[in-house]
Amino acid sequence: MTPVTLAHYAYLSAGLFSVGLAGVLLRRNFLTILMSVELMANAANLLFIAAARQHGGEAGHVLVLLVIAVAACEAAVGLAIAVGLYRASGTVNPNALAELKG
Numbered sequence: 001m002t003p004v005t006l007a008h009y010a011y012l013s014a015g016l017f018s019v020g021l022a023g024v025l026l027r028r029n030f031l032t033i034l035m036s037v038e039l040m041a042n043a044a045n046l047l048f049i050a051a052a053r054q055h056g057g058e059a060g061h062v063l064v065l066l067v068i069a070v071a072a073c074e075a076a077v078g079l080a081i082a083v084g085l086y087r088a089s090g091t092v093n094p095n096a097l098a099e100l101k102g
Contacts, residue, residue, distance in 0.1 A: 009050030016043035030085065030092040034078045041071045 016039060023036030045064045052060025082092050 006050055006054045010047060013043045013047040013050070016040075016046065028093060028095065030078075030082050030094050033094065034075065034082070037078075038071060038075065041067055 020036045020038075020040035020043060023039065024033055027033055027036065045067055048060040048064050048067070052058065052064075086092050
């Protein structure tokens, strides 16, 4: 059995990031876009942790904790925007944002 190397984690991270990017670019639901952004952040976290494990440093772990804290704040603000958008227009379609300009 072959050991799991940093390249394996990099490929997995690239795949997860690609799925998240496709979700951001192709979906039209605000909540799905938020979930795709979170998936992209988690793909980056996976690579940070794998690199920290490979090189034996704690800097990657600290950076991941920072990214998780920022992602939690981003999710809270994003959900607040989604609720406000739904109350104003009755939908969570990002194309409806153009109608709210005024």
